[in-house]
Amino acid sequence: MKKTDTFSFGPWKITTAKGAILKAGDVDRISAELELPSLPEMVFGDNILQIDHSAGFGIQFNAIDALKGVDNRHDLMKVAVAEEWQSKRQDSEYIKEVIKPFDWTFTTDYRGTLTGKNKMTMKVESTDERIDMEQLKVKEKIYFYEDVILFEDELADNGISKLNVKMRVMQGGFFLLLRFFMRVDGVLIRINDTRIYHKAGSSYMLREYSSKERKMEEILGLKVPITDPTELAQHLVLKNEIFEKLSFPDGVDEKFGVEQSVCQG
Numbered sequence: 360m361k362k363t364d365t366f367s368f369g370p371w372k373i374t375t376a377k378g379a380i381l382k383a384g385d386v387d388r389i390s391a392e393l394e395l396p397s398l399p400e401m402v403f404g405d406n407i408l409q410i411d412h413s414a415g416f417g418i419q420f421n422a423i424d425a426l427k428g429v430d431n432r433h434d435l436m437k438v439a440v441a442e443e444w445q446s447k448r449q450d451s452e453y454i455k456e457v458i459k460p461f462d463w464t465f466t467t468d469y470r471g472t473l474t475g476k477n478k479m480t481m482k483v484e485s486t487d488e489r490i491d492m493e494q495l496k497v498k499e500k501i502y503f504y505e506d507v508i509l510f511e512d513e514l515a516d517n518g519i520s521k522l523n524v525k526m527r528v529m530q531g532g533f534f535l536l537l538r539f540f541m542r543v544d545g546v547l548i549r550i551n552d553t554r555i556y557h558k559a560g561s562s563y564m565l566r567e568y569s570s571k572e573r574k575m576e577e578i579l580g581l582k583v584p585i586t587d588p589t590e591l592a593q594h595l596v597l598k599n600e601i602f603e604k605l606s607f608p609d610g611v612d613e614k615f616g617v618e619q620s621v622c623q624g
Contacts, residue, residue: 361521362499363404365611368415368501368528369559378405389423394431399520402426408507408524410473410533414611416475420524420537422509428467434460436543464511464541469570470553470601471537479608481564486604489555490534490565500527518542531621532558540588546575548585550592555605562612564605571595590603597609 361378381389381404390398402422411417471482494583519542526535539551559562573595574599578585583594 361487361536364505364585366528368502369610371533372411372413373412373505373526373528374407374409374415375505375507376405376407377507378403378473380404389426392400393423393429393621395428395429396431398426399464399510401511403508403510406507406509408505408526408535410526410535410610411474413605414608415477415479416473416481416608416611418471418481419474420469420471420509421508422522424472425467425469425509425539428469429465430462430463435462435466436464436547462555464514464549465510465522465542466521466541466549466551468551468568468570469522469537469539470566473605475608481605481607483566483603483605486565487552488565488604489602490554490567493538495533495534495556499531501512501527503528512545517544518544530558534559538588542575544575546580548573548575548591548595550595556604560606564607566603568599568601569597569605570599571597 360377363374363376365375366373381398381402385404386398386402387404389404401565404422407419407421409417409419473483476479504527505568506523506525508521511519511521513519519540520540520543522537524535524537526533533556534552535555537553538556539549541547541549544615547571551570552568555564571592575585578594579589581594583592
């Protein structure tokens with residue numbers, strides 16, 4: 360059974376939905392549509408986090424769109440770790456079963472799905488502006504917090520692959536972290552993060568994407584807990600980053616902050 364909740368503040372409405380994992384029939388259908396030999400063990404197809412502006416535009420986070428970013432043609436893990444892969448994973452029954460090469464770690468660079476009616480969507484452009492992470496550390500009253508899992512797979516007991524999105528609304532705006540966490544035991548750890556921040560009173564969001572990874576043997580040498588993505592992220596090597604401004608559609612201007620209109624739906 361799917362549970363849906365809403366939260367409203369200013370011109371914004373957040374909708375979250377949480378339900379069960381996909382049933383076999385849906386798994387087969389979506390696998391065929393995405394041309395993926397298999398899907399993660401747990402795909403929460405009904406789970407979403409949607410942020411809507413009263414003007415008719417917004418951004419949504421869901422598992423199916425995230426899985427569209429998975430490479431369905433190449434086994435990227437072999438490319439990433441080459442010799443280590445051949446020596447440490449050759450005895451894996453799971454890998455032997457894979458007939459068609461694809462990225463079975465389900466790595467995705469998904470950064471959210473822009474939504475809107477009649478071309479009423481946010482404009483995406485590169486920016487030199489950065490999210491003020493220090494400002495976000497300042498304690499503010501949190502009006503709303505949610506953590507929504509989109510998919511998870513234990514990689515046939517060889518590690519974990521997980522995508523979830525967390526969001527909090529404060530007096531000064533809202534902040535969101537979409538995190539893809541992958542650990543292939545004995546081989547590699549990877550974290551793809553998307554952070555989105557909207558400052559109340561502004562007419563845009565800032566979106567920052569980063570991809571980090573590091574060989575497992577190096578992480579083990581640092582004595583870092585391998586099950587804690589927050590701790591691990593500080594010790595991984597940056598591979599790629601993208602900084603974007605999501606500007607509101609023409610004619611839409613943020614006029615008031617969260618503190619002026621907060622209500623629970």
